[in-house]
Amino acid sequence: MTAPLSALLGDSATGPQSPEEAWTAAAQLLVQDASDYFESAARAGAGDPRAIALGRATCLLNLQPKTEGNLRGARELLEGVISANRTDEPGLHARYLLARIAQVHAFEPDRAAAIRIYSELYAEVPAHPLAQCAIVRASLLRLYAPGAAEAKRPLLAEFAELAPRLTDPTARRELEQVLADAWMQVFDSPADALPHLLEIDRLGLARRTSRMDLWVRTAEMARLSGRTDLAAMFYRRFLEATPRDARVRLVRERLAEVEGAR
Amino acid sequence: MRERVLNSIGIGLLVVCFAISLSRILLHSKQEADPEVTTLRFAHWQLESGVRDALDAMAREYEAQWLARGRKVRVEQLAIPERVYPNWLVTQLVGGTAPDLIQLGIGINDERTARFFTPLTREVGEPNPYNKGTALESVPWRETFVDNLGSSLSYNPQLLEYYGIPMSIYTIRVFYNKALYREIAGDAPVPRTYEEFVALCRRTIEFGRAHRRPLVPIAGSRYNAPYLMSDLFASQTQRAMLAIDRPRLLHADDNVREMAFIDRRWSLHDEPVVAGLELMREVSGFMQPGFLEVSREDAAFYFAQQRALMVVTGSWDAVSFRSQAPFEIGVFPIPLPAADHPRYGKNMLGPFSEAGIGTGMSFGLTRSARDPLLALDFLHYLGSLPASRLFTERSGWLPAVVGVEPAAAAEPFRPFTEGYPEGFSLVRADMETARIVGKHMYLLPGENGLDAFLDALGKDYPRAVLQDLWSSDRGRARALIRNDTTLTALDALARIHPDDAEIARKRAELRDAQFGVELGHERSRWMLRERGLPVRRE
Secondary structure (H helix, E strand, C coil): CCCCCCHHHCCHHHCCCCHHHHHHHHHCCCHHHHHHHHHHHHHHCCCCHHHHHHHHHHHHCCCCCCCHHHHHHHHHHHHHHHHHCCCCHHHHHHHHHHHHHHHHHCCCCCHHHHHHHHHHHHHHCCCCHHHHHHHHHHHHHHHCCCCCHHHHHHHHHHHHHHHHHCCCHHHHHHHHHHHHHHHHHHCCCHHHHHHHHHHHHHHCCCCHHHHHHHHHHHHHHHHHCCCHHHHHHHHHHHHHHCCCCCCHHHHHHHHHHHHHHC | CHHHHHHHHHHHHHHHHHHHHHHHHHHHHHHHHCCCEEEEEEEECCCCCCHHHHHHHHHHHHHHHHHHCCCEEEEEEEECCCCCHHHHHHHHHHHCCCCCEEECCCCCCHHHHHHHECCCHHHHCCECHHHCCCCCCCCEHHHHECCCCCCCCCEECCCCEECCEEEEECCEEEEEEHHHHHHHHCCCCCCCCHHHHHHHHHHHHHHHHHCCCCCEEEECCCCCHHHHHHHHHHHHCHHHHHHCCCCCCCCCCHHHHHHHHHCCCCCCCCHHHHHHHHHHHHHHCCECCCHHHCCHHHHHHHHHCCCEEEEEEEHHHHHHHHHHCCCCEEEECCCCCCCCCCCCHHHCCCCECCCCCCEEEEEEEECCCCCHHHHHHHHHHHCCHHHHHHHHHHHCCEECECCCCCCHHHHHHCCCCCCECCCCCCCCCCCHHHHHHHHHHHHCCCCCHHHHHHHHHHHHHHHHHHHHHHHHHHHHHHHHHHHHHHHHHHHHHHHHCCCCHHHHHHHHHHHHHHHHHHHHHHHHHHHHHHCCCCCCCC
């Protein structure tokens, strides 16, 4: 009657004993455990020093309490990784994390520095998925830099040109999300948002709840844009996938409405 | 002499208590030491009568099943009062003495979940062996629950793993004293609309006066009253919710409401908002004076002592009320205004759907379980169709497993799924808007209460909305910081195991979530700046 349990049933009290276990701990928010391993590995001179430095820096970003000293330590470790090679895998990850520190982690964020690092990464290795991920984040920061909404239209045109050049599906989808969201929330323009929502759907979302929301949103944008066939298709897709959602009756009524209008 | 007798009685009582305690400890130790018996322990805070009996019946049934297979298993239930549960839990977890299964919720955060509980993601993707011979025999365990384990007590979106197996779902209803109702309303059916509800409340007041009985229509408290008042308010903002729904999600969202308020796309003086406040004001007049100052227990006493005809609470209270109140209890849904109501109907879409209600009373498997395979087996049993049927029959609570019909006592609580999304609320739960609405609420029932309430609220509300937005942004920033480490770790694991589907799933899901948070964070701060507002507390 019993089923096999996951390998994670082991004793968590002993702490990580290898880089893989340390990364597993970090992925489970057990950052102190992961940090203890990477720090002791660094002291013992065990493993690849650049990989260990990347692990130490990653943990320093989330160790509690958050301190300026930890952030400075993380920056120094990442710069050490980059100084050995700035375009191999550890080097690219270290540069990406440096940009994240400037954008997200620093007590006083430096958006300009983050945009510069992200953009350089993309300029140097445009085909690399991490670099494409970086250029999307640079685009997001540029779009929402201080400035009136109307001044953002040329940026949206620039991003729309960039999007097809992104070969990594996740990065491409994220840029389409930036475009769709801006047309919806900043300009309230369903017709402009719709093609980007369709592209997001083509590329796919991992989370079920995100997909359900995307289908409702796409159907609504299509309805408001007069694309009744498209609206009906997405309303139906939502209803088929979601028998249990407080929006089902409303979506059913919207579907009947657009079908009646055809 | 008298003192000596009293002292002897006291000492005698002490000796008896000590002897009972000692015998219980010795008995327990003997049972624990029996090498032929495997003991499983599970802990929860559901002290409501009926629930413990149901869990006990399930434990005995499970023991009998194992005995029939030739193994002696003993299941021990630990019911811990809610007030001490978090401290008790932390002590047990840190001390390595935690029970095998623990109810998740209070006292548990992400780090404790990761450190002390076993992920069940692989297990919930496979059929539950205890569903063999039922319609759910070949269905993945996750899909045998009414919410597909979508509640945060089952699936942890930060850790991207399933940890909890739920037992029940909850709905909110109006409970009423059937005998008293017959005295007041005769054979009239229970109210189905707000208009009929108000008529019943007025009739109750007249009845109390005529019979010189201290009687109010509704027992209120700071715990119970918001259930009724927030539903009535949200009935009036259903259409307004669609009007401000710029992301076109067709449901209420705190951030959307707050940004729309900042953008002046709705205000406290809009007709639907005022109508919602009018409804709140009217029902507040049907509760006992000072209800906002009293506790949940006080409202329950008021109702049980027949000083109130009704009380509004959740299905979790049903069995306790039924066992404690010396009268028969009836239940009906919170009555909202009818669609053709001349004043309130035009703001509404219709009755609320309860389809989105998540599951609760979820149990997690601790890493310190002495026999983890058996503990997982017991969890499989608890989350099976036959056990869920037994649970609803014995507890009177709603079942969490699909295909299990609620017991007769739970039938009035069955979720209503043919409704519409609720409108927006005036507040974000537990945040500044909730605090200031609560602070001024005492004004609402008074003379010219609506105007006084709106005047007072109007002064504080814009600042409170801004504070809630800041708070939400701080939460987003914290999530971004935390997720950067998790994503980097998952990237490293993906390089070690490039073909591991589970790592790939976690990366994809977290990146989805992370980018959504980042986008909302950047847009929200830009919008505040563009409107000349600070992006954080200055």
